[in-house]
Amino acid sequence: MASLTPAQKYNVISRNLQEVLGKDQIESILAERDLNIYWGTAPTGKPHLGYFVPMTKIADFLEAGCHITVLIADIHAFLDNMKAPMELVGKRAEYYTQLIKATLTSIGVPTERLKFVQGSSYQLTAEYSLANMKICSKTTEHDAKKAGAEVVKQVEAPLLSGLMYPGMQALDEEFLGVDAQFGGVDQRKIFVFAEKMLPRLGYKKRAHLMNTMVPGLAGPKMSASDSNSKIDLLEAPEDVKRKLDKAFCEEGNITENGILAFVKTVLFPLRSMNGKSPSFSILRPEKFGGDVVYTNYEDLENDFKDKKVHPSDLKKAVTEAINNLLAPIRKWFDTEELRKLTEEAYPTPKPEVTAKPVKSNKPAANANLPVDISRIDIRVARIVEAKVHEANPNSYISTVDCGNGDVRTVVSGLAKYIPLEEMQNRLVCAVCNLKPGKFQGVQSSAMLLAGSSADDSVVELLQPPAGLEAGDVIEFEGYGQLDRSLPEKLNPKHLIFEKVSEDFKISPEGLALYKDLQFKTKAGPVTLKSLKEGRIR
Known part of the structure; x- marks a missing residue:
C-alpha cells in the first residue's frame, strides 16, 4: 500500500x-x-x-x-x-x-x-x-x-x-x-x-x-489425507464438536496440543487482522472460575499450563469459535450448483460388491489351536540402527537383527517417549511372527515390545538381561517352545496377538509377565528399567 x-x-x-x-x-x-x-x-x-x-x-x-x-x-x-x-x-x-x-x-x-x-x-x-x-x-x-x-x-x-x-x-x-x-x-x-x-x-x-504448520488433532501435522487429524472447511457443526471432543488435549500439556496450537496460529492472527484488538473468551460457571477474556495468546497458554483452564472448557470455546468461522463458508456452498460440484469432485464411495465365500466343512488352518502365548514368537533381538521417520517425528524406523541373519525393518511409535540415542545397538524383545504390513508408508516386519504406565506418560522398551545374543529365545514355564523353523504367521484379522497380550503386565518388582509367568531367558528374566506396574504392548 x-x-x-x-x-x-x-x-x-x-x-x-x-x-x-x-x-x-x-x-x-x-x-x-x-x-x-x-x-x-x-x-x-x-x-x-x-x-x-x-x-x-x-x-x-x-x-x-x-x-x-x-x-x-x-x-x-x-x-x-x-x-x-x-x-x-x-x-x-x-x-x-x-x-x-x-x-x-x-x-x-x-x-x-x-x-x-x-x-x-x-x-x-x-x-x-x-x-x-x-x-x-x-x-x-x-x-x-x-x-x-x-x-x-x-x-x-x-x-x-x-x-x-x-x-x-x-x-x-x-x-x-x-x-x-x-x-x-x-x-x-x-x-x-x-x-x-x-x-x-x-x-x-x-x-x-x-x-508454520498447524498441528493436527491426532498428529504432528494437519493433513488433507488423514480425516482424524483435521476438520474440513465444510465440516458440519456436530462433526466439529465430535472431533474436538475426541482430540488429544491433556491438562497442563502445552507442547503436544493441537487445539491450543490452532488458537495460536489461526484464531488470534485472524482476530488481529485490520488492526483489530483480538480476544478469546472462555465461558464457564462461577464455581469453576467464571468467564475470562484473553487478549493475547501467551496469557491463555500460561493459564492452561498452570491448569487454570480445563481442557473441556478450552474445547467448548474452540468448538464455538470454529463453527462461527466456518458458518459463512458453509453458506457459500449451500447452493445446488456447488453441492453438485462437491459430489463430482469427491464422489460418495460405492459399496464394494464381494463374492460370497464358498462354504466348506473343512476347518480353517490353526482354527483349533489355543489362543495363548505358545502362538507368539518372541525373541531377543538387537536394534542395529534407528532413525526418526521422515514423515512422522513421533516414530522411529529401526533395523533389527532377530538372529541367524534375520534382519528386519521395524516401524514403532516410540520417538515421543524414548531418545534416539537409547534406541541404538541395544537388546530388545521382538514379536517376530506377525504378518508384515505397511505402517506409516514403510513395510514393518516385527513389533518391539514396550511397557507403559497407566496414563502412558512413561514408556520403556522391555529389557532382556545382559549376555544374550540376537535370536535367543524367550520362554514361558509350562508352554512348549514354538517351532521357529516354520513359525505360524499371525493374520491380523484373527487378533491372536491382541488377545494374548491382554494378559501381559508388569509386576511390582519390574518384571515382564504373561499372566503370572515371567518372560524367561537363559540369562534370567526380562525386566523394565523403572516401571513397577502397567501394561505391555
Whole structure:
C-alpha cells in the first residue's frame, strides 16, 4: 500500500512467518516496486482448517501491496502418487478455487485482487515440457526424493511422477513470473532445491516465505489425507464438536496440543487482522472460575499450563469459535450448483460388491489351536540402527537383527517417549511372527515390545538381561517352545496377538509377565528399567 514504506511492507510480509529465505533480495525489490508472490495448493483431499494460516498471510501480502497468484496445482495433485485420479482432478481444481474464494471472503480478503491459475494451463505447453526435461537432466534421483520427502507421499518404491514433483514446483516460479514463493515450512526442502536448480537453467533465484504448520488433532501435522487429524472447511457443526471432543488435549500439556496450537496460529492472527484488538473468551460457571477474556495468546497458554483452564472448557470455546468461522463458508456452498460440484469432485464411495465365500466343512488352518502365548514368537533381538521417520517425528524406523541373519525393518511409535540415542545397538524383545504390513508408508516386519504406565506418560522398551545374543529365545514355564523353523504367521484379522497380550503386565518388582509367568531367558528374566506396574504392548 502506498502509505507504507519499504521497511514497513517487509515487516507486514514477514510477520508471523516461521522462516524467510532471501530477505535481502525481497528488501531490494521492495525498494523499487511491489513484490510478486505465488502460493500453490494441490487439489487432493478436502481443504481443512489449516488453510486459514495461508489465508491470513495472503491478507498481509495484499496489505503490503503485493501482487498475488494462487496456483491450483492440478498436475501436481496427480503426480503426488496419484492422490487425485486424473478423471477427478478438473473437478477438484474447481472445488478448491471456490473454497479458497469462500474462505478468503469470509475473513474480509478481496479475491478480485488475486490471480487464480491452474497448473495445467501452462505446464502442458511445449516450452514448459522442454524446461522440465532440462531440470530432470540436472537432478539426481537422490536429490529429487530428498526435496519432496516432506511433501510427496513416500512409498517404498517411488514412482517417477513423485520424483518429478519438486522440479516442476521449482519451474513454476519462473513460468509464473514471480519474485517469491510462499508455502508451509514443510515445503522447505523443495524451496532450497529451487534456489539451487533454477540458476543452473539460467533462471533467477527466487525468495521463499514459510508459515508454520498447524498441528493436527491426532498428529504432528494437519493433513488433507488423514480425516482424524483435521476438520474440513465444510465440516458440519456436530462433526466439529465430535472431533474436538475426541482430540488429544491433556491438562497442563502445552507442547503436544493441537487445539491450543490452532488458537495460536489461526484464531488470534485472524482476530488481529485490520488492526483489530483480538480476544478469546472462555465461558464457564462461577464455581469453576467464571468467564475470562484473553487478549493475547501467551496469557491463555500460561493459564492452561498452570491448569487454570480445563481442557473441556478450552474445547467448548474452540468448538464455538470454529463453527462461527466456518458458518459463512458453509453458506457459500449451500447452493445446488456447488453441492453438485462437491459430489463430482469427491464422489460418495460405492459399496464394494464381494463374492460370497464358498462354504466348506473343512476347518480353517490353526482354527483349533489355543489362543495363548505358545502362538507368539518372541525373541531377543538387537536394534542395529534407528532413525526418526521422515514423515512422522513421533516414530522411529529401526533395523533389527532377530538372529541367524534375520534382519528386519521395524516401524514403532516410540520417538515421543524414548531418545534416539537409547534406541541404538541395544537388546530388545521382538514379536517376530506377525504378518508384515505397511505402517506409516514403510513395510514393518516385527513389533518391539514396550511397557507403559497407566496414563502412558512413561514408556520403556522391555529389557532382556545382559549376555544374550540376537535370536535367543524367550520362554514361558509350562508352554512348549514354538517351532521357529516354520513359525505360524499371525493374520491380523484373527487378533491372536491382541488377545494374548491382554494378559501381559508388569509386576511390582519390574518384571515382564504373561499372566503370572515371567518372560524367561537363559540369562534370567526380562525386566523394565523403572516401571513397577502397567501394561505391555
